[in-house]
Amino acid sequence: MDLTGRSAIVTGGAGGLGSAVVRHLADIGVKVVVLDIHEGRTKEIADGIGKGAVAVSGDTNDDDVVLAAISAGQSLGVLSIVVNVAGGGLPTGRTVGRDGSPTDKESFVKTLEMNATGTFNVTRLAAAAMAHNEPTEDGERGVIINTASIAGYEGQAGQVAYGTAKAAILGMSLPLARDLAPLGIRVNAIAPGTMGTPLMLSAPDKLKERLIDAIQFPKRLGKPEEFALLVESLIRNSYINGENIRLDGGVRFPPK
Numbered sequence: 071m072d073l074t075g076r077s078a079i080v081t082g083g084a085g086g087l088g089s090a091v092v093r094h095l096a097d098i099g100v101k102v103v104v105l106d107i108h109e110g111r112t113k114e115i116a117d118g119i120g121k122g123a124v125a126v127s128g129d130t131n132d133d134d135v136v137l138a139a140i141s142a143g144q145s146l147g148v149l150s151i152v153v154n155v156a157g158g159g160l161p162t163g164r165t166v167g168r169d170g171s172p173t174d175k176e177s178f179v180k181t182l183e184m185n186a187t188g189t190f191n192v193t194r195l196a197a198a199a200m201a202h203n204e205p206t207e208d209g210e211r212g213v214i215i216n217t218a219s220i221a222g223y224e225g226q227a228g229q230v231a232y233g234t235a236k237a238a239i240l241g242m243s244l245p246l247a248r249d250l251a252p253l254g255i256r257v258n259a260i261a262p263g264t265m266g267t268p269l270m271l272s273a274p275d276k277l278k279e280r281l282i283d284a285i286q287f288p289k290r291l292g293k294p295e296e297f298a299l300l301v302e303s304l305i306r307n308s309y310i311n312g313e314n315i316r317l318d319g320g321v322r323f324p325p326k
Contacts, residue, residue, distance in 0.1 A: 108127070185238070
């Protein structure tokens with residue numbers, strides 16, 4: 071995809087991975103809507119970029135918020151790119167705890183909502199807007215990149231809610247690509263491993279050492295900038311569609 075005159079929405083754009091994507095897209099000439107639930111940080115990221123960025127604060131499950139982000143994107147350029155990074159999880163523990171009590175159902179439902187439902191909601195509304203774009207020579211009108219996790223492949227004990235939510239995002243890629251193919255909109259997902267976001271970097275050294283020990287090569291945490299580089303590749307390469315791509319240094323999560 072030629073990026074000239076294009077704009078993007080990055081959900082979770084005030085977070086560690088999302089802000090790296092926002093900055094990278096701005097650096098390569100794409101105008102960006104920073105969509106995140108954290109109002110102050112969202113505005114800070116957008117203000118740091120300047121005229122090429124707009125902040126929209128709110129929940130990805132709120133249609134009015136998403137439509138406001140779409141409108142902002144269209145005011146910046148041809149809205150052709152969505153990078154869904156927003157997500158997260160609530161502590162749920164094992165399905166049945168050591169005391170014999172079942173885990174909280176609402177935490178499971180909320181984790182699915184934060185990840186899978188929010189991703190789908192932004193995708194459906196943004197794709198409807200992209201459908202009106204002038205197609206490229208290949209007929210391409212847009213690209214959507216979702217963020218899963220390697221937990222969606224091999225979730226550890228205590229990760230049933232998060233692992234299920236991220237597996238749902240992985241499961242969306244091909245059906246969404248098939249649904250949106252007639253409109254010329256591609257869909258792919260990235261499944262990052264242990265990334266060096268500010269939150270992860272603040273973890274205890276012993277935990278980081280244990281996580282790094284399971285990585286094949288290079289023996290370090292992933293860099294948010296490497297995530298952003300993969301996003302750029304998926305945007306530019308119009309023949310990648312319906313794919314889930316691991317970004318993890320060859321790590322495979324152990325059971326616990």
